[in-house]
Each structure stands twice: as structure tokens, then as C-alpha cells.
Amino acid sequence: MDRERIEKAIREILFAIGEDPDREGLVDTPKRIAKMYGEIFGGMKVDPKDHLQVFFQEEKHEELVLVKDIPFYSTCEHHLVPFFGKAHVGYLPKNGKLTGLSKLARVVDDVAKRPQLQERITCSVADAIMEVLDPHGVIVVVEAEHMCMTMRGIKKPGSKTITSAVRGIFNTDAKARSEAMTLIKF
Numbered sequence: 001m002d003r004e005r006i007e008k009a010i011r012e013i014l015f016a017i018g019e020d021p022d023r024e025g026l027v028d029t030p031k032r033i034a035k036m037y038g039e040i041f042g043g044m045k046v047d048p049k050d051h052l053q054v055f056f057q058e059e060k061h062e063e064l065v066l067v068k069d070i071p072f073y074s075t076c077e078h079h080l081v082p083f084f085g086k087a088h089v090g091y092l093p094k095n096g097k098l099t100g101l102s103k104l105a106r107v108v109d110d111v112a113k114r115p116q117l118q119e120r121i122t123c124s125v126a127d128a129i130m131e132v133l134d135p136h137g138v139i140v141v142v143e144a145e146h147m148c149m150t151m152r153g154i155k156k157p158g159s160k161t162i163t164s165a166v167r168g169i170f171n172t173d174a175k176a177r178s179e180a181m182t183l184i185k186f
């Protein structure tokens with residue numbers, strides 16, 4: 001990431017809004033923001049699939065694995081303000097092909113740390129898991145509050161957006177999907 005360029009740009013923005021970027025409180029702000037961008041956009045060059053270490057379980061576990069309430073913070077690509085909430089990630093393993101539970105949360109983090117759309121986060125997580133684990137199916141539900149809808153614009157604090165992505169068996173088997181959804185809801 002080009003921190004110097006970010007610093008220059010932030011300084012320009014501060015000028016443009018009528019601020020004095022050299023006053024005491026702001027003098028280090030461009031540097032702080034460049035550092036922060038390194039963190040909140042740290043997923044730019046990361047392939048989320050890299051985290052999905054595969055291991056096999058001899059008993060060939062083929063029951064639902066669901067990690068729910070994974071908190072995440074992301075940045076809306078339209079306004080560059082935060083949106084945040086929880087992701088629920090489940091998959092139905094095939095032939096005992098599993099990954100570490102924390103790796104599912106790592107995929108969410110990687111995907112969230114870019115300028116994003118909630119829909120893209122949801123689909124990217126589902127597709128990464130499908131590709132690497134080749135499970136019977138994947139279900140991802142994301143619920144989030146968008147600050148571009150709460151602190152500005154339409155100003156609807158408390159409103160929540162829910163997106164889901166289902167792959168494989170969860171697409172074709174309504175019972176499997178509704179069982180997973182029930183576990184996600186409760």
C-alpha cells in the first residue's frame with residue numbers, strides 16, 4: 001500500500017474541507033489514516049483461500065459445521081464509511097474434508113478488509129469455501145448495519161441488511177437449507 005500517497009491525499013482533503021492540516025490536532029492525521037488504511041484495507045492483496053488449510057477426518061464427518069456470530073467490520077465502497085455486523089458461515093463437508101473453525105472467521109476478515117459491498121462479502125466467503133473444501137454445500141448469512149444509511153443520507157439507525165449465499169446442496173435441498181437457517185437464527 002502506498003502510504004505516502006494516502007498521506008498526501010488526506011492532507012488535500014483536509015485543505016478542501018476548509019481545515020488547516022498543519023494545526024496541532026491534525027498534523028499527524030494523514031499519517032494515522034495511512035496507517036489505519038493499511039489495517040482496514042489489509043485484505044487488498046490477500047487471497048482468502050490461502051487461510052483455508054485442509055485436513056481430513058478419518059471418520060469422514062458429513063454433518064453441518066456452522067460458525068455463527070462472527071463479528072466483522074468492513075468499508076462501504078460507495079462512501080468509504082464503515083458497515084459492520086455478524087457473519088454466519090456453515091458448510092456440509094464431503095469425505096471428511098475439513099478446515100479449522102478459526103479459518104472460517106479468517107476468510108470473513110480477509111474479504112471484509114477491502115472497499116466492499118455486503119453482497120460481495122457474502123458471495124466471496126461462500127465461493128472461497130466451495131473452491132477449497134469442495135463440500136456438499138455452503139451457506140453464508142451476513143447481517144450488517146451500514147453507517148452510510150445511519151449517520152448520513154437516509155438516516156435510518158438500527159436498520160439491518162441481511163444477505164445470504166447458498167451453494168451446493170443448500171441450493172437444491174430446501175430441508176437442509178431450512179435446518180441451517182434455523183440454527184443460524186437461534
Ligand SMILES: Nc1nc2c(ncn2[C@@H]2O[C@H](COP(=O)(O)OP(=O)(O)OP(=O)(O)O)[C@@H](O)[C@H]2O)c(=O)[nH]1
Nearest residue numbers: 076077078083116117118119146148149152153154
Ligand atoms: N447493494 C448495496 N448497496 C449498498 C451497500 N452499501 C451501500 N449501498 C448503497 O449504495 C447506494 C449508493 O447510492 P447513490 O445514490 O449513488 O449514493 P447516495 O446519493 O449517497 O445515496 P443515498 O444513500 O440514498 O443518499 C445507496 O443506496 C447505499 O445504500 C452494499 O453493501 N450493497
Ligand SMILES: [Zn+2]
Nearest residue numbers: 076078079148
Ligand atoms: Zn455506503
